[in-house]
Amino acid sequence: MAMAMAKGKEPMVRAEEEEGEGTGWADAITNLSEEQPAASFCASGRRGTEDEAGKEKWKGEAGKERLEDGEERGTGFVLIELHKVGEVLVEVGSTSSSTHGWGPSAIETEEELEGAIERLREVASRRGKADVSVIRRRTTVVDDAEAKTRYHMADVEVRRQQGGGHLEVRIAVVGNVDSGKSTMVGVLTRSMLDDGRGSAREKVLKFTHEAQTGRTSSIGQHNLCISSTGEILNDSSFRQTQCGDVVAKASKLITFVDLAGHEKYFKTTAFGLTGNLPDYAMLIIGANHGLIGMCKEHLGIALALKIPSFFVITKVDICPEHVFENTMKSLHAILKKPGVKKIPIMVRNQDDVMTCARNLSSDTIAPIFLTSSVTGEGLDLLRQFLNLVPQRYEWFSKMSKEPEFIIDETFAVPGVGTVVSGTLKSGSIGVNDTLLLGPDVADSSFKPTSVKSIHYKRMVVDKAVAGQTAALALKKVKRNQVRKGQALVSSRLQPKAAWEFDADIAILTHSTTIHLKYQAVIHCEIIRQAAKVVAMDCEKLRSGDRAIVRFRFLVRPEYVIRGTRFIFREGKTKGIGMVI
Known part of the structure; x- marks a missing residue:
């Protein structure tokens, strides 16, 4: 019954709203004016004063x-x-x-x-x-x-030299359905060209039904391995299931988080953008289709989460010139709107690549690459850019803190037991370390468990450090005791599950007014659950307003961390917030 409640609260997000503009994520942000309180919230960066102080140090x-x-x-x-x-x-x-x-x-x-x-x-x-x-x-x-x-x-x-993959840059691949996201990932990670009929995407799709329909429905992670001299180590024989040897030789890893483009899987894409902590977002746009459907929705989510984005225009070899010009005009128009204010840069040579790689993390520019997965046009410049693009998060300063591991997937491996995968947000975890797992499915408590073994990119390692995505085998934990949204944390942090949390929120778009008992679906890193407003510092909220509210989860308590940026949605209502 509780699961039914959770599913009932999840709305269907339409690719194209029927009641005019201003209802999508991108439209809601681009239509904000500087006079609205929500505009200042969108303009604030994701880095905190702690990172800036660390830089000065x-x-x-x-x-x-x-x-x-x-x-x-x-x-x-x-x-x-x-x-x-x-x-x-x-x-x-x-x-x-x-x-x-x-x-x-x-x-x-x-x-x-x-x-x-x-x-x-x-x-x-x-x-x-x-x-x-x-x-x-x-x-x-x-x-x-x-x-x-x-x-x-x-x-x-x-x-x-051969850093063992410690230098990892995560890039979320988003865009509308049939824009060529999985094909681009296959071309980049297999060092091959597509035949125009799906040969490249077959290398990266996870499930049979995805290969049959050609549409990604799950979150896939694929690695591009780069040597210390900038050489791409992936070749056409590269296999994701046997990538440990290649990863061990790499000094830099580009992890592509391949996300779904169809509107039916929007909640999966939102989970990938919030829970996988991407450094950047690569927005794939089909030149012959333009910014339609979920393409603008995904761009709006990236803008709301303050994820720096760059754009890859695909299928330029088959696109008529007048259609291509319209696509570029609409993209430039969105980037120049008040809520976005990014400088579009057409990447045509190595000088443009250097400029974009140096300044992408500042979130003030929008590099645009013109590519074709069939002819190979523009792929060399894109590979050079990926070789140079830096990490956005200051992971080094977080390695000395207490370990905090968020779980985004669970497995039952025969002969091994329960395995959880996710991202280590701070500290380091070694084999035989004892951590607290929670909130527990039964009583929402945090219970001690030990780490039996650690795998990083299909390599057996003794330790995982902050910024890495890893898989941990847990001792004496059953599969039904773990779920997405849980965390492994140090006992020194004294973690507690919370039914309620206070947040500073901004309403991007809403048809009427928001009052107490308003319900929405919260996407906060790995947390995805319906919640309702139980208190607020004003009587009502409208589009463009900003306020301090208290949310209460409807199904189960969660491990919420102060300072986390999140989004919430309900029908055509969109909003962003920060846990305080």
């Missing part, structure tokens, strides 16, 4: 090391970034005072530039166990009062 320590070691400019910063993240993009010979500069600031000859790159390669190899790959060389002319001087510079990627 590491900048200070990097500067201190530069002064002490007496080596060339930027050495301390490079070594700190390699230790924290595993990679860093630096400018050799930069004439500006940028933090990412390394070596002499004014290099006038190519021989001197090559010498500086060799010195950086020696420092990276000796002190950071990293490889150096030159992305591009360029020159700039400075016009002084006396004469013009030509300076030489190079953009160089420094990446740790």
Whole structure:
């Protein structure tokens, strides 16, 4: 009966609303004006003051090391970034005072530039166990009062050797049905081209009915393995079920979270965008269809969750020119609206790739790639971009905290027992560690359990650290005792399940007014459950309003974490919030 209640509260989200514009996620955000309180909520970033303070701390320590070691400019910063993240993009010979500069600031000859790159390669190899790959060389002319001087510079990627996949960037793949999402994932992770009849997507689809219909209905994770020198390790013989050997050789992993595009599976897509903690969203748009149906809905969800997005226009080889122009006009129009305010950048060369890779995490630009999975057009630029794009989350600062693991999938493996998979949000988990599992299905308590073994990307490992997605085998836990939405946390955190939580919310769109006892479906990371409003700091809410409210779950208590951004929906009502 409780399950029936939960299912009854989940509304069907239509691809195209019948009562005019302003009812979808994207329309609700793009129609906000700066005078509305909800607009300020959408404009606030996802990073907190803690991350900014951490950045300043590491900048200070990097500067201190530069002064002490007496080596060339930027050495301390490079070594700190390699230790924290595993990679860093630096400018050799930069004439500006940028933090990412390394070596002499004014290099006038190519021989001197090559010498500086060799010195950086020696420092990276000796002190950071990293490889150096030159992305591009360029020159700039400075016009002084006396004469013009030509300076030489190079953009160089420094990446740790075989980091065991510790450097992982998660990218959610979203877009309308039949736009080519799974095909693009198959082309990228198998280093092959599509035949136009679904040969690439057959490599990545999980279920038989997906292959028969050509439509993804579940959440699939697929890995693109990149070496320390930027080489793609995946080939046409790559198998997801046997990827451990390739992952072990990789220094950087791009994890594509392939999500469903059909309106029937919208709640699954929303779960993937909130629960899998993606660094970025890759919005796939069919050039011959444009921004229709769920494409705009998925864009609106990414905007509401403050997930930086980039756009891949597929099927450019079969799209008529006038249809392609209309698609681009509608995309540019959405990106320039007040609620979005992103700068569209058409990626046509390597300079555009560098600009977008450096600035994507700031969430102010919107790179646009023109591709074809059949002819291969534009795929090289997309691969270069994926090689350079950095992690968005500051996982290094969270590794020293208490472990907190959120569960998004459960399994019963013969001969092993109960296995849970999910994302480690903080701390580290090792084999035989004892953690609290909850909220319990029966009494909502947190009960101790031990970790029997850990798998990361189908590799047996001794420890998982913050930022990684892993699978944990649990001791003496039955399959019916675990579910999606639970968490494994340290006993020092003293976790408790909550029936109610307070949140700062903003109403994006609602047909009338919202009062007490209003009910909606909450999507808060791995939590997906119906809840009702039991208290609010005002009498009623309308579209564009912002308020502090108290939600109460209708089915079971959940482990809710302060500071988490979430979305809620009910029919045509859409809203976003932050747990306080």
